[in-house]
Amino acid sequence: MKFSATELLAKPGKIRVDFSVAQGSAPHNFVVPRIPAAHTSIVSAGESQSVTFTVTEPGDYPVVCTLHPNMTATLKIT
């Protein structure tokens, strides 16, 4: 189980993530622990959810699926 992109690149400002879970997959979520507004709820297979949040500080922000701690990615704000 993994994110299809391990690096997400964006500029500071308002960011929208469209998160979708593949058919036949386990449920997953998309959570950026350092950004409280940046999380989806648990998304079932074949479904999707968008989340919009604002980041002002450049940096690397870890992304996790809280159901599967080995699922990680990085949101890179440059």
Ligand SMILES: [Cu+2]
């Ligand atoms: Cu997961």
